Amino acid sequence: MQKDPVVQQNQEVKTATPAEGRVTRMPSRRRWLVPAVNIYETPQEFVIEAEMPGVTRDGLEVTLEGNQLTIVGRRTAETAEGRFLLRERGSGMEYRRVFELDPALDTNRVTARLEQGLLTLVLPKAQELQPRRIPVTD
Amino acid sequence: MSTQVRRYERRNASLWDQLESLQEEVDRLLDTAFAAAGSASTLWGEHAPAVDLVEEPDRLVLRVDLPGMRREDIQVTLHDGCLTVAGEMRPDDRYAQAQVHRAERVTGRFQRTISLPVAVAVDQITARYRDGVLEVVLPKAEEARPKQIQVQAD
Numbered sequence: 050m051q052k053d054p055v056v057q058q059n060q061e062v063k064t065a066t067p068a069e070g071r072v073t074r075m076p077s078r079r080r081w082l083v084p085a086v087n088i089y090e091t092p093q094e095f096v097i098e099a100e101m102p103g104v105t106r107d108g109l110e111v112t113l114e115g116n117q118l119t120i121v122g123r124r125t126a127e128t129a130e131g132r133f134l135l136r137e138r139g140s141g142m143e144y145r146r147v148f149e150l151d152p153a154l155d156t157n158r159v160t161a162r163l164e165q166g167l168l169t170l171v172l173p174k175a176q177e178l179q180p181r182r183i184p185v186t187d
Numbered sequence: 188m189s190t191q192v193r194r195y196e197r198r199n200a201s202l203w204d205q206l207e208s209l210q211e212e213v214d215r216l217l218d219t220a221f222a223a224a225g226s227a228s229t230l231w232g233e234h235a236p237a238v239d240l241v242e243e244p245d246r247l248v249l250r251v252d253l254p255g256m257r258r259e260d261i262q263v264t265l266h267d268g269c270l271t272v273a274g275e276m277r278p279d280d281r282y283a284q285a286q287v288h289r290a291e292r293v294t295g296r297f298q299r300t301i302s303l304p305v306a307v308a309v310d311q312i313t314a315r316y317r318d319g320v321l322e323v324v325l326p327k328a329e330e331a332r333p334k335q336i337q338v339q340a341d
Contacts, residue, residue, distance in 0.1 A: 083211060083214070083215050085215075085291035085292050085293070086289055086291055086292070087282075087287070087289055087290050087291060087292045088287070088288040088289040089282040089285035089286065089287055089288070090285055090286040090287075090288060091282070091284070091285045091286075095288075096282060096285070098255070098279075098292060100252075100254040100255065100292060100319070101254065101319070102252040102253065102254040102318065102319035102320050103252070103318055103319065103320045104318060104319075105318055125318070127239075127250065130243055130244075131241040131242050131243035131244075131248070132241070132242055133239060133240070133241055134240040134241070134242055134247075134304060135238055135239060135240040135301070136239050136240075137237035137238055137239065138237045138238070138239045138250065138252055139237075149204075164255065165254060165255055165256060165316070165317075165318065165319040166252075166253075166254035166255060166318050166319015166320065167254045167255030167319060
C-alpha cells in the first residue's frame, strides 16, 4: 500500500464577478492574492511558511476542515486620502490559499505563528509516522 | 473490483486538482513577472519587492512588502532625490537540513530605487517596519506644500 505523507497544495475555484474587482495585473478569475509559500519537511513535522505582508493577527484566519487547511489573511486598511503614484501591492485584497493535508498528520497539534507578515504553520506528524530507532539485538 | 473503480475516479479528481493548481501557479508567476517588469530599477537583476507610493497634500508615503525580515536587515537611503530601499532576505537556518517541498519565497539581496516627484524635508523622514510592511513617511519640503494665498481687497 502506498503511503505518502505529503502536504499537497490545493485551491478553490471561484469566478470573480465584475463588481468584486480584480487588482491583478493580468486578467484572472482569481480575486485574492496567493501568498508565496515554502514547505519544509523534517522527520517530526511539516512546516508551511506563507508571506502575508500587511496582515495582523486580527486579520488572520486559519481553518482546518477535515484534511483541508485554509489560510486567509486580510490586510489592514491604509490611508485612503492621497493619490497613488505607484501601486503594485494590490491593497484591499486578501490572501488565501488552501492546502490538502495528509490524513496521517496530527491535526490536533497544528500551531500557527504570525511574525512580520510571515505566517509559520507547524504540522506535527502522527507518532506512528515519525522515524523510530529500533534497537538491534543479537 | 469496486476499489479499483474508486481509485480511478480519485486519480481523475487529483488530475483536475493539478490542472487547477497549474492555472493558479501560472497566474502567480505572471503576477511576479509583471511586478518585476513594472518596477523602476533593477539594474542588477535583483529581486524588487512590490511598492506603493502615495502622494498626500503635505507628504509622500512609501510602503514596501517585505515579509518576515529583521529590521536591521533593511536599509533606507536618500540620495539626490532618490529613495532606495535595500536589504537581504535570509533563508531560515532552522530548515537547512529539512526536505523542501516548495520554495516560492525569494531569498537574497533586493533593491528598489524610487525617484521622488517632489522635494522632501530630509531631516523629517521616518521609516517604520510593521507587519512585514516597511512604511517610509516623507514630509514635503516647505516649497513643495500646497499654500493658501490670501486674496486681499483694496
